Amino acid sequence: MKRTYSTTERIKKVLAQEEGTIFKDWGGKLPIALVYANTYRVGMSSLAVHTLYHLFNAEPDVVCERVFFGLRRFPAPTDPVVSLESQRPLAEFPVVAFTLSYELDYFNVVRMLRQAGIPLFAAERETHHPLLIAGGPAVYTNPEPLAEIFDAFAIGEGEVIVPPLVDALWEAVHLPRPAAREHLCAVPGLYVPDASTEPVARVWVRDLANFPTITHIYTPHTEFGDRTLVEIARGCGRGCRFCLAGYVYRPMREMSPETVLAVARHGLRHRERIGLVAAAVSDHSWIDRIATELRALGARLSASSMRVDPISEPLIRGLAESGNQTLTIAPEAGSARMRRVINKPQSDEQILRAVELAAKYNFPQLKMYFMVGQPTEEEADVQAIAELVEAARRIFPRNMAINATPYVPKAHTAFQWAAMTPAEAIEARVKYLERRLQPQGIAVRSDSAAWAAVEGVLARGDRR
Incomplete structure (x- = not known):
């Protein structure tokens, strides 16, 4: 019979294989849970987790510990939501800081808070509950879909926000929640729903040399171990x-x-x-x-x-x-017209030159990334994807794969007001590519068009 492991056993096994983990005593320090709302493997592949973990723990009066949606690929609803470093429950941290890169992880935010016993809505939380902060590109471009859940949002880059945020949190965690939110309004780059009275300007790092972004924790359990x-x-x-x-x-x-x-x-x-x-x-x-x-x-x-x-x-x-098995290029669109529309005006000749180099240097596999359903896209543009891939196939004789992912408009981009192509139309275009390319030994992969529609709502939606 296959042995089952408890959450604590799994955590200890993972920690034993890490290099660079930081353990701090909680005495006299502000505990902050750094949460990634997906699995350990996905989260530890993100430089954002490494950077924030390093920044928070660089503050001498802070102890920052990591929390993930689960250590397993498919976490169980009964898995306790605890930190890695001390295995403390999420609800025991006075500050819970989520970093969110992907809108579909919002569902995991809700699951984690419910499993941890933390009231979901900010208006329901009292002084003994954690303050909830969120950052990352998904929310700092549009925090409104989560505005009733979080107490504050970081609008910008963590290297600039973390030091003044920590200073403000020391007092905020002891205040009644309405007063705490008012107090956080003074932090540059922090948006506090229903409390911020002025537009919040994004804060950003002027000189990257002051904040080198690099792997801080090494583990074999990531894409980049x-x-x-x-x-x-x-x-x-x-x-x-x-x-x-x-x-x-x-x-x-x-x-x-x-x-x-x-x-x-x-x-x-x-x-x-x-x-x-x-x-x-x-x-x-x-x-x-x-x-x-x-x-x-x-x-x-x-x-x-x-x-x-x-x-x-x-x-x-x-x-x-260096032994890389795959060379990946991203034409994004098959026709020159479509590439002009999206302002990526590389020519077929330039794309095929990259394919020639992949063949010249004997890469075992070539991947090409495209998006389906972009604004003004017509059937001829989808046919052009197939034609470009076929031209690449004539140059590159080994394994080939294309990703034809549904296009999702994002807030603050030039296409933020563009309508999404219906899921049925995207699925039909992907099936056309499959029928045309798969018989030639070219793998065609895509994401769910239905879930892309959900992602689009969360990326550009409001509190409703």
């Missing part, structure tokens, strides 16, 4: 009309190559692979130098995303030499 992630740039200067990151992380800021290399040297003490992270890694002004010098240091490279206009051959070569 074999590498150190290093953010080399934040934001994007391209202005693709669909892209949330390109709007909410403006202006684009780059780490200097000297800083990237210094941070990477630190990371190489822990892992031989360095994962370069940015909205578009290949857009970094010094990416050729960074890739070449990291390889000279003996680092194996991976990259989060790349553009093809232009493509960095030194980076492609470094990825191939």
